[in-house]
Amino acid sequence: MASRNPIGVFDSGYGGLTVLKEIIYKLPQYDYLYLGDNARSPYGNRSFDTVYHYTLECVQWFFQQGCSLVILACNTASAKALRTLQQNDLPKIAPNKRVLGVIRPTAEIIGNFSETQEVGILATIGTVVSESYPMEIAKFFPDLKVFQEACPMWVPLVENNEHTHHGADFFVKKNMHSIFEKGENIDVLLMACTHYPLLREKIEEYLPVGVKLVSQGEIVADSLADYLLRHPEIESLCSQKGQRSFYTTDSTADFDNHATIFFGEAVLSKHIDLETIKSGK
Numbered sequence: 001m002a003s004r005n006p007i008g009v010f011d012s013g014y015g016g017l018t019v020l021k022e023i024i025y026k027l028p029q030y031d032y033l034y035l036g037d038n039a040r041s042p043y044g045n046r047s048f049d050t051v052y053h054y055t056l057e058c059v060q061w062f063f064q065q066g067c068s069l070v071i072l073a074c075n076t077a078s079a080k081a082l083r084t085l086q087q088n089d090l091p092k093i094a095p096n097k098r099v100l101g102v103i104r105p106t107a108e109i110i111g112n113f114s115e116t117q118e119v120g121i122l123a124t125i126g127t128v129v130s131e132s133y134p135m136e137i138a139k140f141f142p143d144l145k146v147f148q149e150a151c152p153m154w155v156p157l158v159e160n161n162e163h164t165h166h167g168a169d170f171f172v173k174k175n176m177h178s179i180f181e182k183g184e185n186i187d188v189l190l191m192a193c194t195h196y197p198l199l200r201e202k203i204e205e206y207l208p209v210g211v212k213l214v215s216q217g218e219i220v221a222d223s224l225a226d227y228l229l230r231h232p233e234i235e236s237l238c239s240q241k242g243q244r245s246f247y248t249t250d251s252t253a254d255f256d257n258h259a260t261i262f263f264g265e266a267v268l269s270k271h272i273d274l275e276t277i278k279s280g281k
Contacts, residue, residue, distance in 0.1 A: 005239040006031035008067035010058050013041035013159065014255070015194030016073030017262035019102065022217030023071070024244070026225055031243040033065055038250035039274055042155050043076040044124030044193075051126065055081035056089060057277050063094050068237035071224065072101045075123060075192050075216075079103060079130035098234055102216050103132050105223030106190065111141030113212050116185040121148045122175065122203075123192035124155065133192060147183035151175045151193075158195040159258065168202050176206035190214045198261065247272045 009020045013036050020034055037043075037058055043051050055077045062070045072078045078101030085099050110119055121133045128150040137146055153171040157163045180186060189211055191197060197215045207213060228235040246269040248255040259267035 004066045005237055006033040006065070006067055006243070006245065007238050008032075008059075008062035008065070008070035009034045009073050010055070010062065010070060010077065011036055011072075011074040011194060012043040012054075012076065013038050014258045014262045015155075015158075017259055017267075018194050018197050018215070019071070019073035019217045019220050021263050022221040023224055026218075026221035027228075029240045029242055031239045031241050031245075033062065033067060033245045033247070035062065035247045035272070036249070036255060036269075037277075038248050038255060040249065042124070042159075043074065043080075044126045044152070044155060046076075046126065048080045048130070051076060051080040052084055056085060059085060059089075059099055060093065061272075061277050063097055068097050069234055070097070070099045071220070072099060073194060073220070075102055075194065076126040077101070079127045079132035098231075100224070100227065102194075102220050103136055103192075106192070106214075106216055106219050107133065107136035108140050108223070109219060110137060110188065110190060110214065111144045113214060114144065114188045116187045117141075117143055118145045118147065118183045118185045119188040119190060120179045120183055120186040121146060121190050121192050122151055122154075122179065122196060123148065125150045125152050127192055133190075145183065147179060147186060149175050149179035149182070151196075154199060155193065155195045158198050161258075161261070163199050163202065168199065169205075172199060172202045173206050176203065180208065186211065188212050188214060191216070246270070249274050249277060 007030050009016055009032055040054055059070055072082055082101040128148045134146045157168045162168055246267050248269050252269045252271050255269045256267050
């Protein structure tokens with residue numbers, strides 16, 4: 001690698017590229033290393049223990065590449081693995097390194113968008129079952145009502161490039177109808193999965209007038225900028241040459257093809273073997 005101390009950005013697949021895109025727009029000077037664990041994705045329906053072990057393996061790999069800061073740009077990994085990594089693993093394996101997620105930054109400000117004090121969360125099954133959003137939001141907005149809707153078909157639609165076709169309408173309409181049945185006064189709807197911004201146009205077709213649709217990329221980018229400002233001891237370890245490197249545990253051709261859709265520009269990735277990930281080398 002040309003960059004010795006990049007900021008690591010991790011996702012189970014391609015979705016985290018929507019977050020990385022916003023981070024680079026906000027903080028273009030830093031070096032970034034992206035890893036998509038496509039060979040084992042999606043994480044959404046996997047158990048807490050499996051997601052934790054997969055995420056830990058990948059985080060350790062990032063550390064081996066010189067990353068002092070890793071962003072879990074994946075709601076499922078943030079929901080099922082982040083807390084254990086921060087509390088149990090980092091003090092033992094890398095006390096001077098940091099791993100951050102996407103849920104807390106969103107929870108810290110989501111209530112500011114709502115006038116009715118009712119928000120809806122669109123997410124994977126794993127994120128919904130974890131109850132991470134209701135628990136985190138309650139810390140900052142205890143009076144806010146949070147309604148969740150699991151959308152298990154949305155990620156496959158995006159990853160199979162069906163998100164712009166008519167077949168996607170059935171599933172989007174179904175889930176949108178369901179979330180507003182749960183909370184009739186919802187005025188903020190959070191796309192709590194990094195794939196969902198690609199479905200924005202479809203979602204907006206079934207969005208009631210006056211409801212604000214929120215994605216996480218800009219929120220996470222702003223939060224990261226603030227974090228680096230407040231933690232100069234970490235910021236000083238992050239190299240600043242404006243370099244980007246992309247890795248996948250699966251086919252590079254497939255990754256590069258999908259990545260263009262998520263990232264908004266051409267990507268040239270490298271393959272890394274799962275055994276290398278598991279050994280942290």
